Amino acid sequence: MSTSPTPANEKERLKALDDYDILDTLSEHEFDRLTELASIICEAPISLVSLLDERRQWFKSAVGLQVKETPRDLAFCRYTITDAQFLEVGDATQDIRFKHNALVTGDPDIRFYAGYPLIDPNGYALGTLCVIDRVPRILTDRQKRALQLLAEEVIALIVERRKKQDLKNVEKLFRSSNDLVFVGSTDGFFKRVNPAFTKVLGWSEAHLLHTPVFELIHPDDIAATEHELKNLSLGHDTINFLQRLKTINGDFKTIEWTATPETLTGNIFGIGRDVSSIVIKDKMLAESEEKLRIFFENSQGLMCTHDLNGEFLSLNTAGAAILGYTPEELLKMGLYDIVPQERHAFLDAYLKQITATGQAKGQMLTRHKNGSLKVWLYNNTLQTSPREGTYVIGNAIDITERYRLEKDLERTKEILEQTNQVARVGGWELDIQQQKVYWTSVTKEIHGVSAGYEPDLATGIDFYKEGDSRNRISAAIEKAIADGTPWDEELQIINAQGKQLWVRALGNAEFTNSVCNRLYGTFQDINDYKAAELALKKSVETQEALNLELMKQVALVKEQDKTIEKIQEFKFLADSIPQIIWTSNPDGTMDYYNKHWFDYTGMSMDDTLFYGWEPVIHKDDAADDYKKWQQSLATGNPYKSEVRFRRAADGVYKWHLSQATPMRAANGTILKWFGSCYDIDEYKRALDLENRISQYEDFNRIVAHNLRGPSGSIRMILNMIAEAADEHEKEELLQMLNQSSETLNETLNELMRVLEVRNSKNIAYDTCNLNDMVKVTGTMLKGQMISKNAVITTNLQITSMQFPKMYLESIFYNMVSNSLKYSKPDVAPVIHITSQLANGRMSLTFADNGLGIDLKKHGKDMFKLNSVFHAGHDSKGIGLFMTKTQIETFGGKITVESEPNVGTKFTIVF
Structure with a gap:
């Protein structure tokens, strides 16, 4: 039984859709332009004009999607047309309506969806204009408004298309x-x-x-x-x-x-x-x-006649309806009644012009009966007849929506240019054939040249500081022209005024018929960022020293007698410290803030006591911080929280470490809370930099570890070839050598892909086939397996899983290579790999008949870095540490069962 939502007027809606005669028609560039525009404005890779009949959603126009239709039960748009209002799904994997949808779990991997219903003049929702992305996100208010305007333009095209078809039918009628x-x-x-x-x-x-x-x-x-x-x-x-x-x-x-x-x-x-x-x-x-x-x-637009005073003589019904009147009502009125009072001067000029020249065309503004404004594009002619005298024939088209859309697009362009100015981001382009370079105004400002400066490739490169920066940009340009490789570099330039600046240069290549014809990209001034980076270490040290001194002073105050004189001494001390100091009663009500609080936040004491931290704390930190403070009040445990406060001087949010310790009486009851908030913004940035360095160190370990197996297999096979006497045996070994070489190359390529993923800060999940994983691992370790007569057996009840492929290959490699390395000298290794679903979670096991491990002796050090449990096996103690880190990074857990001289079993649960 289908649970797909259906509009209440579904029967009438389907009839209206059929009457437009648009389903299964060829693509039309008018619709394609709008879908492309929606994709650009909303920064989404997929944009669709989707129409829903009783069994499917059919795409009249599509950007970023090759199929023409999908089953209706899979369509996100069925919810949009049912509610007949805007629908936005920030993350489809978290939405109960869509998390199991085949379009979410499989290609095209939908995560984000936003769509406006296409509602025709009779109120029927024919379909949607929607944008889709493969990453979770939300649209800005301006993007939503632009998408709504484009949806209205799409339905206008559908209605206009029907009218054009009617005109063609009139011609057919003429002929037939x-x-x-x-x-x-x-x-x-x-x-x-x-x-x-x-x-x-x-x-x-x-x-x-x-x-x-x-x-x-x-x-x-x-x-x-x-x-x-x-x-x-x-x-x-x-x-x-x-x-x-x-x-x-x-x-x-x-x-x-x-x-x-x-x-x-x-x-x-x-x-x-x-x-x-x-x-x-x-x-x-x-x-x-x-x-x-x-x-x-039913003629389109407004057709009318009026005299030279602007009084209507005749007009069509359709034109009157657009203005909100009946023809009878308008025949009692004139242009001065429907044109706003402030535009009457333009109306006077129009009547003078058409009287003098016999023709007039342009734009005119009128007021609808309901008070709204309409913009018209008119082309009128003066006519004289013996019977009716002199009058004007008017023909006008309603361009209100187009006019508004053009204004919105102009405003969007203006905002984008202003944003680039503020962010100090410029653009550039190089025409390879013409050797012509173009810089935007911001790019010229960064280079310190005039607005009329015309750059070329040679002088553009000469701006880069001689040495490393100039060599790197030259190499990047050459490589992009050769094979299309993009670049993203932080380099130094010396501008026209001789000032040395740090910049970020990004470039991409465009090819036609395998020949590079254009380079383009962005250019950003990051000099302030680099200066801040250099000052980071000193700032962190200063903050730590101040914090240490603060804690010493707070501890001293807690030990002193709580007399009025001592409290005044504490306040004086607190006011002299360039950090925020505060105290609280046992119930959590604040009763004191030092001077730095008021200087930093710009709030008075009355404001602070009334509003608390709400006006200055970042909205994303408030809920978690309040929860931690309430827990400390309830348990008496010290309070500690990292929050962002808005600085009154410039409105910038900066990270602070907020913490408080209770002062207790002899019987243990809390007398008062002493708290502080000190600036750790530079420290947080330093931690982020340290984490990125740690990630690359981890990646280097993966590179060294994952390449050891294939390279070892190649070395072992080469030794076997040298010892082989039979030519047929040598040929088989050469084939194995070739296969190991290909595996090494594939491993390098996968490692490069991991590096690209790390650089983009987005580690993607792959659909991994476990049988393929077993085969690839066997290929990588073929030399060791042959030399030890090893056998891999499997019982894979679950054959595929979602996991970063490179990391899963590393896990398989580490597990199997450990079993081969720690096998018994006189027993052929048997490695058994199983997969199954247990308690709703994926379980993966690797069991062998090797030397085993004394867990009573070594269990606590099992997964520690550089831990080795068997001597003489060329072990560095990295593999198990890396494996555990990779598994836990992605929410998994690894355990071990082992007995000396019996074997070892590793169980991984995801």
Whole structure:
């Protein structure tokens, strides 16, 4: 039974979708531009115009996705059209509606989704405009607004497409109509006739277009025809005019004409029917009049006529509806009634212009009946007729939404440029073919050159400091042109004023037909960041010294008698320390802050007692800090918390270590809490740098450890080749050597991928096949396995799992290589690998029949770095330490069971 949500008006919605006749149509660039724009604005790799019928979601336009449709039960959009409002899913893996969805657990690995419903003028949600990403995130308010505007533009395109199709149907109707339809002129010639003329009269189209109509008219009808043509030339319509026309056989057909003139062009538009039979006459006349009425009433935009004072003389129903009025209401009004008062001066100028020149075009602002504003693009012409005098024919298109979207895009561009100015980030581009270099204004500012400066490649490189910086940028450019390798470097330049600066240069290559034709990237001033980095160590040492002194003073105050005089001494001391000092009553109410608190936060004592820390503590730290303080109050344990406080001087949040110790009476009851908050912002940054260094050290250990096995296998196989006498045996060993070499190369490639992942600070999970892991491990250790006649057996109840592939290969390698290394000298190693699901968690075991380990003696040191339990085995004590670190890093746990001379079993639970 399907639990997919369904709109309450699903039947009517599906009928509306079908009426638009858009499903399974070819791609159209108007829609593709909007999806591309949505992808760019929302910075999302996937953008879709998705339409949902009863069984599927079909993509009218897609960016970043190759499929054309997916089952409806998998579509995120089914929730969007059901609620008919914006839907945003920050992390699909945490959302109960989507966490098990095949589009989340598999390709395309959806994590983030945001979509607006495509609601047509009748209120039916046809589908969505949505953006998708493979990482969790949320949109900004401006991105949401832009996505909403683009969704409105998509539904406008769908409606307009239907209208265009209707116009095509009108042309089809012209060609297939049984009525005689023509375009003619007052000189008595047809300019265009439909096939019905030939069907009714027998004459060919060429004959009719080159023959004066009076040659075809019955002689008795010529006078009446001349009268009607005269009326038409004066701008009067002809209705129900009967005329007999000669057929190719020489007889006459009675045609009832309805014709209307176009005074601007002198054309006459007419529809005629063969009314030789009265029944046919009544039927065809009714249809013709209805078609003319529908054509006029449903014309797009605003069509009207008005006099030279701006008073309406006529207008179409569709135009009146766009303004919120009926035609009858507007015929009692004029342009001055619908144009805002502050725009009347422009209206005066428009009327003067069209009176003087006979034409006017441009943009006009009107007010809707509900008070909202409409922007129109108009093209009007002055017309004079003997019957109606001088008047203006107006034709205008509503461009309100397009105008607003253009303004929003202009504002977005302006904000982006301002952001680049603040962040000191510029852009650059190099046209390889033309050898033309382009710098943005910020890039020129960083280089210290004028706005009119025109750079070239040679002088651009010369700005880099001679030596390491210049060599590295030159090598990066050459490599990018050769093979497309991007770069991200922190280098030094000497600008035009001779000032030495640190900059961050990023570059990418663009290829056409395997030839690099463009380099482009960004350029950022990071000089202040580098200066801060150099001062970091000194700052941390200073902060630690101040903290030590502070703690000594606080301890001294706790030991002194709590008299008023001693408290004043404490306050004086606290005010002299450049850190925040505070005290609290046993119930947690604060009763004292030193001077540095007020200087740093800009708050008064009354403000502090009333609001507490809420105005200055970072919102992301407040809840955790409050919880720790309440726990300390409840248990009496010392309070310690790392929080960010906003500095009043510049609004910047800086990290502080906030801690407090209770002062107790002789009976153990708490008399008072003494607390401090000292600035550890530079220290936190130093820790981050230390962690990054530690990660690269760990990576170096993985490199050394993982390459030892393949290289050892190659060395062992080479020795075996040297000792082999049989050519066939040598050939088999050479094949094994080649396979070990390929495995070494693959290992190096995987290590490079791990390094790239570390550099991007995003370690991705892979779908790892455990059978493949066993095969790869066997290949890497083939030399050792052959030399010891080792056998690997498996019982893999679970054959695949989600885990970083490089780390899982390292775990398999360490487990199997340990079993081979610590095997019994006279017993062939048997290594048994199993996988199963136990208590909802993945369990992986490696068991062998080797030397075993005395856990009573060595258990506590089992996974410590540099721990060795068997002498003479070329052991460095790194493998098990690395394995445990890798497993625990990703939420797992490893345990060991072992008995000397029996064997060892490692169990890993994920």
